[in-house]
Amino acid sequence: MTTAQPLIQARGLVKRFGDFTAVDGIDVEVRSGEAFGFLGPNGAGKSSTMRMVGCISPPTAGELRILGMDPVRDGPAIRARLGVCPQLDNLDPELTVRENLTTYARYFGIPRRVARARAAELLDFVQLTERADSRVDPLSGGMKRRLTIARALVNEPEIVLLDEPTTGLDPQARHLVWERLFRLKQQGVTLVLTTHYMDEAEQLCDRLVVMDGGRIVAEGSPRALIQRHSTREVVELRFAAESQEPFAGKLDGLGERVEVLPDRILLYVHDGDAAVAEVGALGLTPANVLVRRSSLEDVFLHLTGRTLVD
Amino acid sequence: MSVVSLVLPRLVDVSAASRRSASVTERNVAALRSVYWLLLVSGFVEPLLYLLSIGVGVGALIGDIPVPGGEVVTYAAFVAPAMLASSAMSGALSETTFNFFGKIKYMKLYDGVIATPVRPFEIALGELAWAMLRGSTYSAAFLAVMVLMDLTTTARALVAFPAAVLVGFAFGALGMATATFMRSWQDFDLMGSAQFTLFLFSGTFVPAESYPTVLRWLVEVTPLYRAVHLIRGISVGVDGWAWVLDVLYLLAALGLGLLIASRRMGGLLYK
Structure with missing residues (x-):
């Protein structure tokens, strides 16, 4: 009302x-x-x-x-x-x-x-x-x-x-x-x-x-913000290696955005399962795969950055 | 019509403001706990001890002394009104400096209060009224002792009571203004020294007339001197119209103190 x-x-x-x-x-x-x-x-x-x-x-x-x-x-x-x-x-x-x-x-x-x-x-x-x-x-x-x-x-x-x-x-x-x-x-x-x-x-x-x-x-609205500033789904890949960086290069072009974190790689994609299949097709074998829906947290971190502010 | 529309909102405003001030006073009544009573008792005992040790004890060595009205009174009768004025002062000050400072700075009490319709001026007024409830209790008890010891008459004591209340209000407001400038508890040592200096030299134990001229003028502009002068005038005999000056002085101190306190509080709280 x-x-x-x-x-x-x-x-x-x-x-x-x-x-x-x-x-x-x-x-x-x-x-x-x-x-x-x-x-x-x-x-x-x-x-x-x-x-x-x-x-x-x-x-x-x-x-x-x-x-x-x-x-x-x-x-x-x-x-x-x-x-x-x-x-x-x-x-x-x-x-x-x-x-x-x-x-x-x-x-x-x-x-x-x-x-x-x-x-x-x-x-x-x-x-x-x-x-x-x-x-x-x-x-x-x-x-x-x-x-x-x-x-x-x-x-x-x-x-x-x-x-x-x-x-x-x-x-x-x-x-x-x-x-x-x-x-x-x-x-x-x-x-x-x-x-x-x-x-x-x-x-x-x-x-x-x-x-x-x-x-x-x-x-x-939370939903509109997610739609506008993030993709529908997010794939989190964890590779069993010292650095995730070398793998990121190979994932370039997959989905709308690739973000590399110290411990994992995030793929912002429309269809998570399809993206996972593509990762497999590239011959990559991540130790851990998680497909989840995009959340406000993704929007928030995308807009305000991951740097710690105090 | 135009007068009504001009005056009515003001009246409503004043009644709402005093209601809000009263709610601040009420809060202190609700917070009253048994331990506090001990504190209250100490505020009464202290001036009584001074009266007995110096007024009566030292007084026996000094004998009678003349007061400005031309009368001659016992030393105890000379000191008693000064003790009353200083106890009204210290009662009001301890509530409006120590406790008020703690509430602003450490308890952050008013941070919650300002989110309600209550304004800083109303907080100051409400706290002052509370301080006066405490100060007035000391004054009433002390006046009763003065009457019992035959240091004044009942009639004079009844007139001296509102005067003592005014003294408390004036010092309470000044104390509150001072508290808003305090940075830490250390600053209170300074205030304590100032208070003690006033206590010793405001014509309390020695008539101000016996000081060198310049010093005498200096003493006569201090608030405690005016307070002692006012109450002594009532309890042992009035010296002309000088009491009007005392009353105006104390009223001005009250107004100024409240104004500064509420302005400063506004600045401290509305960040």
Whole structure:
């Protein structure tokens, strides 16, 4: 379901810290009810963008409208309708799990009775009811994350901003968080999230942008991005040799692209099985062959490169 | 109509802002734990010990001393209002410097709060109100002791209480502004020295009139001197209209402190 007026609209949005440009003129539109993702390596400008959208970081230049309002002038009015789950949990260490929710609700001016009821509901939602009266410190990383997400929902927000919601979580906790986010989306809440987990983006996002170096380098649905920036299938070949390099030369011209990694060779092809047959026909005998569907990860690495950024 | 449309949003804004400030105060009440009570008690005991050791003990050697109004009072009655002013000061300062700094810098408490409609000014006001709940408790208890020891009258004590609250507010706001400039805990040693210097020389134990002229002027512009002057005027006898100056001075300190604190917080938090 989409309305004519986008909930978040950015044009030429820029954020600079001194000489460093964190966000370098991005255009983004998020529509009501969709799950929108910012994908990118560390330092791509995702968090800076999220902070600007969360009205806690004034843009250096460009235009930004959230819920039709100006984040600098109407900060409190906008924030009243946002839920924010920051990259690092900033829970209140002096309060219990339950108090973290009720106190936060009070910041939004929610009456005490309503706050208590909502805290109980949300603790149930993120499966923390048993730890309600515990302090925050002894909680596991996954529990803290869930509590932060619950806290972001205490004001029944129209837009929930999630900055790397599952980074550092074990698989069980991650799946629980995904499942809860999916339920929120079904309730019509607009989700905006950043991630560098490709499976997360594919699972949750209707639409996403790939950011690199403060710019948007690609935009679309996960499927459209894979179609546009990768092939349908990928063949991974592992040769039992010191270096994979000598074999790569022989594979030239096979498929759309050949990528050599230290431990394997990737063939970007339309038909994986046909490509494997061709490799055999060339007289090559890789120790290990894997044919898989192309994923967002291939798109991501293709667009942002394999060099480690920190 | 035009007046309504101009004034009404402002009123709504003020009520919303004070509600949001109150929610910050409320958070501190929720965070109150049993250990904290010990801290609270220490803030009351310290000035009491000074009063007993210096006011009563040293006072026995000094005898009575004249105050500007022309009256002559016991040394304990002279020192007591100064102890009240300094305890209001230190109560407010410990909450708004140490605790406030810890909340900004290490607990990162406000990083979560600014994502809500609450604004830095409202955080500052809410924290200050909390500091004052603590400071005022010290003041009330100390005033009760002063009345019991016959160092002032009940009526005077009742007037001195709001004055002590104002003193706390002014120092709390100044402390909060100072805390936003602190880089690490080491900076607090510096502040502690400044606080102790004020405590010794603000007309607390010796009338400022007995200092050389230049030094006296210097002392008279310090906030604790104004605070001591105000409260002593109430507890032992008012010296003309000079208290108006004290009140204006403390109100100005309060406003300036809050303004600087909220500006600086905005800069620190809205990155």
